[in-house]
Amino acid sequence: MKRTIVISSLLLLPMLASALTLADVQNSDFWPGFWQGLTLPFRLFLKFFMHDLTIYEPTRTIWWYHVGFLVGVFAIFTGGHHSAK
Numbered sequence: 107m108k109r110t111i112v113i114s115s116l117l118l119l120p121m122l123a124s125a126l127t128l129a130d131v132q133n134s135d136f137w138p139g140f141w142q143g144l145t146l147p148f149r150l151f152l153k154f155f156m157h158d159l160t161i162y163e164p165t166r167t168i169w170w171y172h173v174g175f176l177v178g179v180f181a182i183f184t185g186g187h188h189s190a191k
Contacts, residue, residue, distance in 0.1 A: 136174035139166070143178020 142149070142162065149161045162175065 135168060136170040136177075138163075139171035139174025139176075140178040140181075141174075143175040143180075144182050146179055147182060 146161060149159060153159055153161060163171070
């Protein structure tokens with residue numbers, strides 16, 4: 107049962123990330139960039155199967171979006187290394 111919940115949540119998370127990408131957000135700021143940075147590993151995996159999926163929004167030119175994306179990427183890739191001692 108737990109395995110089914112974990113697998114289904116891992117499958118739903120990238121779908122939610124793609125829904126955020128497709129949403130028409132006029133004022134893109136820190137949080138959409140942060141979310142896309144956090145979901146980067148899943149989006150890279152799905153990119154092999156869904157060629158129209160974007161992993162980064164180059165049309166968003168607000169500085170806070172770029173900062174949020176980088177913070178999200180660093181959080182997902184370095185989060186476990188600092189907490190384990």
